[in-house]
Amino acid sequence: xxxxxxxxxxxxxxxxxxxxxxxxxxxxxxxxxxxxxxxxxxxxxxxxxxxxxxxxxxxxxxxxxxxxxxxxxxxxxxxxxxxxxxxxxxxxxxxxxxxxxxxxxxxxxxxxxxxxxxxxxxxxxxxxxxxxxxxxxxxxxxxxxxxxxxxxxxxxxxxxxxxxxxxxxxxxxxxxxxxxxxxxxxxxxxxxxxxxxxxxxxxxxxxxxxxxxxxxxxxxxxxxxxxxxxxxxxxxxxxxxxxxxxxxxxxxxxxxxxxxxxxxxxxxxxxxxxxxxxxxxxxxxxxxxxxxxxxxxxxxxxxxxxxxxxxxxxxxxxxxxxxxxxxxxxxxxxxxxxxxxxxxxxxxxxxxxxxxxxxxxxxxxxxxxxxxxxxxxxxxxxxxxxxxxxxxxxxxxxxxxxxxxxxxxxxxxxxxxxxxxxxxxxxxxxxxxxxxxxxxxxxxxxxxxxxxxxxxxxxxxxxxxxxxxxxxxxxxxxxxxxxxxxxxxxxxxxxxxxxxxxxxxxxxxxxxxxxxxxxxxxxxxxxxxxxxxxxxxxxxxxxxxxxxxxxxxxxxxxxxxxxxxxxxxxxxxxxxxxxxxxxx
Numbered sequence: 001x002x003x004x005x006x007x008x009x010x011x012x013x014x015x016x017x018x019x020x021x022x023x024x025x026x027x028x029x030x031x032x033x034x035x036x037x038x039x040x041x042x043x044x045x046x047x048x049x050x051x052x053x054x055x056x057x058x059x060x061x062x063x064x065x066x067x068x069x070x071x072x073x074x075x076x077x078x079x080x081x082x083x084x085x086x087x088x089x090x091x092x093x094x095x096x097x098x099x100x101x102x103x104x105x106x107x108x109x110x111x112x113x114x115x116x117x118x119x120x121x122x123x124x125x126x127x128x129x130x131x132x133x134x135x136x137x138x139x140x141x142x143x144x145x146x147x148x149x150x151x152x153x154x155x156x157x158x159x160x161x162x163x164x165x166x167x168x169x170x171x172x173x174x175x176x177x178x179x180x181x182x183x184x185x186x187x188x189x190x191x192x193x194x195x196x197x198x199x200x201x202x203x204x205x206x207x208x209x210x211x212x213x214x215x216x217x218x219x220x221x222x223x224x225x226x227x228x229x230x231x232x233x234x235x236x237x238x239x240x241x242x243x244x245x246x247x248x249x250x251x252x253x254x255x256x257x258x259x260x261x262x263x264x265x266x267x268x269x270x271x272x273x274x275x276x277x278x279x280x281x282x283x284x285x286x287x288x289x290x291x292x293x294x295x296x297x298x299x300x301x302x303x304x305x306x307x308x309x310x311x312x313x314x315x316x317x318x319x320x321x322x323x324x325x326x327x328x329x330x331x332x333x334x335x336x337x338x339x340x341x342x343x344x345x346x347x348x349x350x351x352x353x354x355x356x357x358x359x360x361x362x363x364x365x366x367x368x369x370x371x372x373x374x375x376x377x378x379x380x381x382x383x384x385x386x387x388x389x390x391x392x393x394x395x396x397x398x399x400x401x402x403x404x405x406x407x408x409x410x411x412x413x414x415x416x417x418x419x420x421x422x423x424x425x426x427x428x429x430x431x432x433x434x435x436x437x438x439x440x441x442x443x444x445x446x447x448x449x450x451x452x453x454x455x456x457x458x459x460x461x462x463x464x465x466x467x468x469x470x471x472x473x474x475x476x477x478x479x480x481x482x483x484x485x486x487x488x489x490x491x492x493x494x495x496x497x498x499x500x501x502x503x504x505x506x507x508x509x510x511x512x513x514x515x516x517x518x519x520x521x522x523x524x525x526x527x528x529x530x531x532x533x534x535x536x537x538x539x540x541x542x543x544x545x546x547x548x549x550x551x552x553x554x555x556x557x558x559x560x561x562x563x564x565x566x567x568x569x570x571x572x573x574x575x576x577x578x579x580x581x582x583x584x
Contacts, residue, residue, distance in 0.1 A: 101149070131216070166181060556570050
């Protein structure tokens with residue numbers, strides 16, 4: 001069964017042969033103008049470094065050994081100031097363009113991550129912790145700033161400036177050029193050797209951060225339970241332990257970073273000292289002139305400076321690479337939904353299940369096994385059965401969150417896999433067992449399914465869901481904030497709000513998973529009456545444990561242990577059930 005098109009067509013990612021560094025570099029393709037500006041700025045900066053050293057050496061050589069007056073060198077001093085200003089401007093423009101690249105890529109990547117998570121759906125990421133995904137999408141993506149705005153420009157500088165200095169020094173002093181050439185690789189070598197340890201420790205730190213974030217979110221969401229169970233102090237201790245593990249991991253990374261900085265500084269200082277000693281000895285014996293000797297001596301620190309700074313940026317960028325590896329891991333999760341793009345279907349019914357089976361990984365028993373039935377247009381069908389019978393799995397198939405392990409689901413004669421999931425979902429309304437309400441107003445939560453709905457349509461949907469009484473009791477009406485997850489509402493009110501949201505959406509198929517949850521029998525019976533009043537031609541599927549109100553449905557499907565054990569009219573089912581009750 002084919003999978004949906006991967007985000008950004010990053011086939012290499014999905015094939016698992018892409019590493020974080022190559023992937024980060026590949027995302028630069030959309031920032032070519034800014035990248036070109038960064039390259040040009042750094043290339044010109046290399047020229048400015050040489051020009052600055054050469055002009056400074058010339059001025060000093062003319063004034064001190066040559067005995068010239070500073071006034072005579074005023075034009076060179078003016079030119080030196082201009083070079084210094086140009087170098088500062090080039091550095092500034094390179095940093096600005098690098099930050100622009102980082103900002104654009106971070107923004108695009110967050111959107112790509114969110115889009116990919118939407119494609120995956122809840123089933124594909126059910127083993128992922130919400131806090132871990134949040135940490136990756138926010139802190140993880142933000143940590144890429146260091147790689148794009150610091151490490152990458154410094155890598156370009158480390159390539160341009162030492163190369164330009166070598167090309168300049170070799171024709172003027174072969175010995176100094178050879179010393180620079182031989183000692184230069186030592187800095188990247190030590191950087192890579194220490195970087196291997198740093199990479200391992202940074203990965204541990206990132207893992208510890210994800211665990212700490214998940215633990216903290218769990219603690220916040222379970223505050224009520226912890227207080228009622230009297231386990232607040234115990235849980236605070238566990239949170240402190242998670243925080244200590246993260247602190248230890250962070251300090252280990254910093255320790256390696258500081259040791260690396262010491263090693264690189266020591267190497268650069270010793271290498272500069274070697275150049276200074278050999279130049280000084282040759283100056284004493286007269287085999288080297290003062291002006292070129294001074295210029296090379298001034299260029300030596302500039303030669304090692306980009307390499308030293310690259311080492312520092314290298315370690316700072318490891319956190320971004322660890323985050324990139326985690327982002328790649330998320331992007332590599334293959335969507336389990338339909339890969340089709342066809343939107344050419346006149347009706348979403350009849351819906352036919354043909355020998356459909358579903359098996360979850362690491363489970364011996366199938367969630368659904370050889371299920372076959374047909375739902376006619378406009379039918380109202382109740383799906384009943386004990387917990388674990390496969391009712392929610394059946395809904396996940398229809399929602400496109402799962403694909404059958406065997407069999408086919410046909411929509412108006414067309415396989416669901418060949419249909420566009422977006423077009424398919426736009427024509428259905430869904431109420432889950434635990435509806436999520438956002439930390440917004442009542443009206444904003446209602447209008448998620450139909451943002452353009454006018455107030456009269458909203459009020460009618462509220463009336464049908466039994467929410468009109470609550471609406472009239474609120475002083476701010478639809479503008480009333482309801483808190484995160486509907487904190488300010490009762491369980492029944494949350495369920496009614498979710499129903500009103502579903503009724504507000506112009507849909508052809510209604511999927512209600514335990515729509516009567518949190519409602520008393522009288523309210524459940526009233527809801528059944530509401531469902532029976534759905535417009536003609538609208539198909540309704542309801543998962544329910546309530547026996548009251550079943551007479552409002554046309555058919556009853558019974559599931560047990562993943563098998564379809566009953567398919568009969570509601571009247572036949574109720575007669576059979578009532579007869580069994582009287583016999584008992």
